[in-house]
Amino acid sequence: MAIPKGFLFDFDGVVVNSKESHNSAWASAFKELFNTEIAPFPKSLSGKSPMIIAEYFCNVIGKKEQTEDLYYLKDEHLDKYFTVPVLLPGIREITKFLSQEKIPYGIASNATKQFLKNSIYHLDLNFDVVFGLQDYVKPKPAPEAYISLAKALNFKEEDFKDIWVFEDSLTGTNAARLAGMQPIGITTAYTERELKEVGSILTFPTVLEAYQYLTK
Incomplete structure (x- = not known):
């Protein structure tokens, strides 16, 4: 060959x-922003852009207008609480x-x-x-x-x-x-x-x- x-x-x-690095950043950012637990991560979002993922999680609780807030906060948490x-x-x-x-x-x-x-x-x-x-x-x-x-x-x-x-x-x-x-x-x-x-x-x-x- x-x-x-x-x-x-x-x-x-x-x-x-x-998975652990990203999931923990999504969870902690979501908790900080909305003071509630995040929904389970669906397999269908695997590989999608973070903005699409943020929109999904915000939609679950009827907060689509805060998609960008969650997107940027998750990025902050991913960096601030970085796990290898x-x-x-x-x-x-x-x-x-x-x-x-x-x-x-x-x-x-x-x-x-x-x-x-x-x-x-x-x-x-x-x-x-x-x-x-x-x-x-x-x-x-x-x-x-x-x-x-x-x-x-x-x-x-x-x-x-x-x-x-x-x-x-x-x-x-x-x-x-x-x-x-x-x-x-x-x-x-x-x-x-x-x-x-x-x-x-x-x-x-x-x-x-x-x-x-x-x-x-």
Whole structure:
């Protein structure tokens, strides 16, 4: 098998398990703003932009007009009460391999830039090119995130079909597909069947198995 020309990574659910970091920030911000407990986090919001998530939680209690307040407060809490997410298997192995082979790679996430930078710093990860929510006009499921990252890595549009995109969410998989790239499903949030239904060409439990597949 020919090695793809480039590798793009989502962050939450692919590089790290950050559910606890995000969920606790949503819960504490919601409690501070509304003095009540937040609703359970629905799976359907996985990978969506924080503004859409904020709107959902505000709608639950009939406070849609305070969506932006919750969005900004959650971002504050995520930074102020930062907890280091859990590194998922295979990330150190694959980034070392890609660096040795001089294959371009980077991160494009719907998470905020500060959270990505904090996490990468504390986990000592080898990612130099990182795109977060503030870098896009239209976040995932629009393809802008992955197109912007690919261009920053000096890829041309004709290269896109030879780029792998590691994604765990339906939102992000759709973004990769719309960008004309090859979505590779990581089954931390959705099943193999669910990810393949929206365009994943291959699926793996974690990036470790993808790394082993590439290097066997």
